Amino acid sequence: MIEAFAQGAIKLFEPEVFGFLLLGTVLGLVIGVIPAIGPMMGMALALPFLFGVKAEVAIPFIIAIEAVSYTSGGTPSILIGIPGTGPNAATIIDGYPMAQRGEASRALGAGITSSVFGGIIAVPMALLMVPLVIPMVMAFKSPEMLALIFMGLCFLAVLARGSMTKGLISGFAGLLIACVGFQELTGLPRFTFGLVPLYDGINLVALVLGLFALAELIDLYSGGQRTIAQVRPAELGGWHDILEGARDVLRHFWLWLRCSVIGFIIGVIPGIGAETAVFVAYGHAKQSSKHPEKYGTGCIEGVIAPESADNAKEAGSVLTTLAFGIPGSAAMVFVLAVFIMGGIQPGQAMLSEHLDLTFTILLSIVVANLIGGLIYTPLIRHVAKITFVDTRYLIPIIMVLVFVGAYTIRGSLFNLGVASFFGIIGYFMKRFGYSRPALLLGFVLGSLFEQYLFHSIAMHGTLFFLTPISLVLIIISLGVLSSGTIRRFFGRWFQARIKP
Amino acid sequence: MNIRASSYFLMVILAIALVTIVQSARSPSFAIKLVPIIVAGVILPLAALELAREMLRKPEKEEEQTIEVSIFPRRFVVILAWIGGFFLSIYLLGFLLAIPLFMFTNVKAHGKGWLVATCLAGLMAIAMYAIFEVGLQVVLYRGLLLQ
Numbered sequence: 078m079i080e081a082f083a084q085g086a087i088k089l090f091e092p093e094v095f096g097f098l099l100l101g102t103v104l105g106l107v108i109g110v111i112p113a114i115g116p117m118m119g120m121a122l123a124l125p126f127l128f129g130v131k132a133e134v135a136i137p138f139i140i141a142i143e144a145v146s147y148t149s150g151g152t153p154s155i156l157i158g159i160p161g162t163g164p165n166a167a168t169i170i171d172g173y174p175m176a177q178r179g180e181a182s183r184a185l186g187a188g189i190t191s192s193v194f195g196g197i198i199a200v201p202m203a204l205l206m207v208p209l210v211i212p213m214v215m216a217f218k219s220p221e222m223l224a225l226i227f228m229g230l231c232f233l234a235v236l237a238r239g240s241m242t243k244g245l246i247s248g249f250a251g252l253l254i255a256c257v258g259f260q261e262l263t264g265l266p267r268f269t270f271g272l273v274p275l276y277d278g279i280n281l282v283a284l285v286l287g288l289f290a291l292a293e294l295i296d297l298y299s300g301g302q303r304t305i306a307q308v309r310p311a312e313l314g315g316w317h318d319i320l321e322g323a324r325d326v327l328r329h330f331w332l333w334l335r336c337s338v339i340g341f342i343i344g345v346i347p348g349i350g351a352e353t354a355v356f357v358a359y360g361h362a363k364q365s366s367k368h369p370e371k372y373g374t375g376c377i378e379g380v381i382a383p384e385s386a387d388n389a390k391e392a393g394s395v396l397t398t399l400a401f402g403i404p405g406s407a408a409m410v411f412v413l414a415v416f417i418m419g420g421i422q423p424g425q426a427m428l429s430e431h432l433d434l435t436f437t438i439l440l441s442i443v444v445a446n447l448i449g450g451l452i453y454t455p456l457i458r459h460v461a462k463i464t465f466v467d468t469r470y471l472i473p474i475i476m477v478l479v480f481v482g483a484y485t486i487r488g489s490l491f492n493l494g495v496a497s498f499f500g501i502i503g504y505f506m507k508r509f510g511y512s513r514p515a516l517l518l519g520f521v522l523g524s525l526f527e528q529y530l531f532h533s534i535a536m537h538g539t540l541f542f543l544t545p546i547s548l549v550l551i552i553i554s555l556g557v558l559s560s561g562t563i564r565r566f567f568g569r570w571f572q573a574r575i576k577p
Numbered sequence: 578m579n580i581r582a583s584s585y586f587l588m589v590i591l592a593i594a595l596v597t598i599v600q601s602a603r604s605p606s607f608a609i610k611l612v613p614i615i616v617a618g619v620i621l622p623l624a625a626l627e628l629a630r631e632m633l634r635k636p637e638k639e640e641e642q643t644i645e646v647s648i649f650p651r652r653f654v655v656i657l658a659w660i661g662g663f664f665l666s667i668y669l670l671g672f673l674l675a676i677p678l679f680m681f682t683n684v685k686a687h688g689k690g691w692l693v694a695t696c697l698a699g700l701m702a703i704a705m706y707a708i709f710e711v712g713l714q715v716v717l718y719r720g721l722l723l724q
Contacts, residue, residue: 126713242627245619246590252616253597262608268597291660298656473683474701477676480663481705485715490668497660504653509583527612 078208078432085436088133089444094437097134101141102445106453108142109149109161111471116146116162117514120411121289122475124282124418125482132419133434137441139415140395143408144196144442145449147387151188152457155380156181164387167355171372171379178375182315185457186322187377188384191333193450194326195385198334199341199392200443206345207435210400211428217401219532220541222424224550226522226529229403231554232346234515241558247506247515254279254516255523262531274491281414283483284520287496288513290479292503294472299504319454325377332362332378333385340386344393344405358386391442399427399435402525407514413521580632587628594621659683671720677702 088094101123108119119142127135150161155172168188175184217225234244257268258278269275326333336358343354362382363372372379394405395412402423404410416423427435483496506513533541542551597617601610659679666675677698684694709715 242623246623249616249620256613260609267609295656299650299652469687473680505586509586
């Protein structure tokens with residue numbers, strides 16, 4: 078294992094890998110600052126450029142985009158009260174009031190420091206877990222993997238925006254879309270409607286570009302907003318204030334550490350999003366505080382807690398994605414997509430023959446966060462202006478990138494049609510509260526789902542789900558699905574008993 | 578009973594699930610039909626449940642008691658037209674002409690000046706050529722009329 082760690086570290090600093098990591102870091106910082114472009118759209122736009130790039134180069138690039146986008150995403154949250162990325166929403170609660178009373182730089186200093194070092198501290202936690210995870214992963218066979226896929230879909234559905242039913246519909250719709258094309262076992266076409274381009278199935282990159290990039294553009298345009306930010310940003314102070322914010326993280330070291338651990342643990346659980354991690358961390362910080370009444374009025378702890386958790390969850394999500402092949406979060410679905418594009422199957426292989434690649438990927442989180450923090454801190458004042466980018470420029474530029482990106486995968490105009498079709502579907506999904514990450518997860522795992530299903534039936538018959546581990550995973554999934562109902566039932570039961 | 582825009586979306590999902598089950602059931606191969614039937618079989622009752630829930634839900638405001646008319650807001654139709662137009666221009670003229678044409682007309686149509694629109698159009702065309710044709714060695718489609 079030490080040898081694999083050393084090989085992984087050396088690989089990270091090879092010129093090609095490091096160059097892409099650096100590029101991903103810069104892109105991630107820019108993407109995080111612009112509220113209209115989340116890390117998912119950014120990664121969707123980056124996917125076409127990664128076609129043909131080796132997985133060990135492409136994955137650190139994608140990881141870097143995601144890891145640092147949450148660091149810079151705190152900037153619009155604090156300055157203008159609009160989250161740069163979804164998980165930065167919790168930072169608004171205390172960060173924005175701080176900025177309104179003239180402490181913007183202090184809040185930014187604290188946010189960047191806690192985010193960068195939250196991301197870094199989680200990596201040793203993940204590294205320590207690797208030897209514990211290996212025997213677990215080796216015990217998982219086809220029935221267990223099938224149950225894990227089901228659990229991932231259930232978690233994503235329950236925690237998706239909108240109703241749980243809509244989340245499940247989205248996830249299973251993704252599985253259905255994955256059925257298009259040649260069926261692997263028989264080699265016969267399915268749902269191709271006689272169209273030759275569909276024999277290879279729906280192209281992943283075209284689907285992702287449509288669902289996440291084009292759909293967001295359609296939504297942005299339909300909403301009629303001219304600029305993302307429509308309020309004047311708080312004035313920024315000087316270096317002294319930024320450093321004061323960094324010192325605040327040291328003063329609240331144990332809070333920062335606890336929230337980083339919370340973020341990491343939640344990141345490990347598949348399907349749970351970053352939004353959950355940040356609000357759980359914020360809730361914990363408030364509950365454990367001697368002055369909980371200060372939260373929400375602009376207290377520095379309310380910035381440190383969510384910012385440390387939102388980056389710490391990355392290492393946990395990456396570990397789950399690498400070890401089990403099940404995305405630890407919605408954004409990890411893109412990492413999984415890059416694996417598939419690179420011909421590497423996450424799972425057991427990543428903890429045995431490709432263990433060095435696993436370490437490269439985990440260490441890339443550390444390096445990306447360090448570089449991101451070093452680049453971003455001196456440039457905050459200038460980067461903050463990007464939040465005012467006019468959508469009249471942004472929309473046509475991104476549309477061109479989407480169409481060119483969709484074409485370059487197979488040199489086929491058909492994929493432009495696929496991207497456009499899923500762009501419209503994605504718009505309506507967003508408008509009516511369906512989970513696009515759940516659909517993407519179902520799509521990415523669709524062929525695996527079918528493979529595991531047939532293997533399970535062949536090995537264990539129709540009662541394949543009765544293996545001990547599968548049964549536990551299915552019970553957990555059903556428990557999660559019914560948790561809302563159970564909570565409501567017991568809530569009413571207790572209320573009936575409390576009332577005189 | 579309330580029919581919202583989201584209800585039509587659910588009806589489409591229901592229809593697709595139903596057609597999938599019927600089509601798959603007709604397939605002679607067990608391996609071909611198993612997964613679509615299972616998956617569509619899960620989607621069908623979920624979509625039906627959600628549709629029933631939506632249609633039986635009381636409206637929050639009195640205005641919602643009538644059928645929602647903004648299924649396709651005007652700006653949605655406009656952006657669809659831009660997407661369709663861009664697609665058509667790519668098909669006919671190829672990327673290297675369609676990109677500057679689209680950028681110029683789109684930026685100009687949304688109130689920016691001639692100089693800004695022209696510069697952006699030129700910059701995007703050069704950037705796409707440099708990144709894809711020169712950098713990534715991908716030959717961009719030349720267009721039906723120019724091939």
